[in-house]
Amino acid sequence: MEKIIAVEGLKKSFGRLEVLKNVSCDFAAGGVVSILGPNASGKTTLIKSILGMVLPDSGSILFKGKSILNTFDYKRHIGYMPQIGHYPDNMQIGQLFKMVMDIRQQDAVDTDLLKAYQLEGMYHKTMRTLSGGTLQKVSAALAFMFSPDVLILDEPSAGLDPLAADALKEKILAERANGKLVLITSHILSEADEISDHILYLFEGKIKFYKTLPDLKMETGEQKLSRALTQLLSLSSC
C-alpha cells in the first residue's frame, strides 16, 4: 500500500509539558486507523501536527513524500472534522458551504452526508442557533465534501445521534473502499472495533503499540477490541 503520511521523531511540548515524545508512524492509503489513548495522551496534538495546526519542536512529517513544513497545498488533500467546529456565529449553513467552495474555487463533489443529514433543508439556519449534534453534521459534511485522499476525524461521533453516527460510519467505510486513508481519534471502542484496520495506541505522548486489529485480537486471543486492549494494557501495567 502507498504510504501517504510519514511521521518521524515527532516531539512537541507546551511549556514544560512534553506532549509528544519522539513519535514515529506511517499511514497508508485504503485503511482506517483509530488513534486511541487516555485523555491528554497527545492524540489531538498528533493529528493537529499532521494538519499543520501545531508546529512540532522537532521531527518531520511527510505527506506523499514531501515535508509539510511551510507548505499549504497538501491540505487540499485532507478533510478535517474537528472535535468542536468553530464557525462564524451569524453565518447561515448555506453561506458557510458557499464560502468554503469559494475559498477552494471548487464545487462540492461529495454531497452524500449533506443529503443523509438533510442539511440542504437547514441552509437558512445560523450557526449560533445549531445544536451540538447539528454542528457536528455540518463539520462532517464539510470534511467529506471535496472527496479528499485523507480524512482526519477528531472524535467524530461525539454528540451525533445513533442514526447520524451510523450514517457517518457507513460513509467512512465507503471511502475506505475507495482507497482513502481515514484517521480517527475516538474513545468509543465498539465503534473503533467495527471500522478499524489498525489501532495506534498513544500513552503519555508515546506510541504504546500500532498494530492491525486482527493482530491485536490474535495476540490476545480476544474477539473484542475492548477486551484485547484491557489485556494488553494490564500486561504492560500502564
Ligand SMILES: Nc1ncnc2c1ncn2[C@@H]1O[C@H](COP(=O)(O)OP(=O)(O)OP(=O)(O)O)[C@@H](O)[C@H]1O
Ligand atoms: N495549545 C495548547 N497549550 C497548552 N497545552 C496544550 C495545548 N494543546 C494541548 N495541550 C495539552 O497537551 C496535552 C495533550 O492534549 P491532546 O489534546 O493532544 O490530548 P488528547 O489525547 O487528544 O486528549 P482527549 O482524549 O482528552 O481529547 C494535554 O495535557 C493538553 O492540556
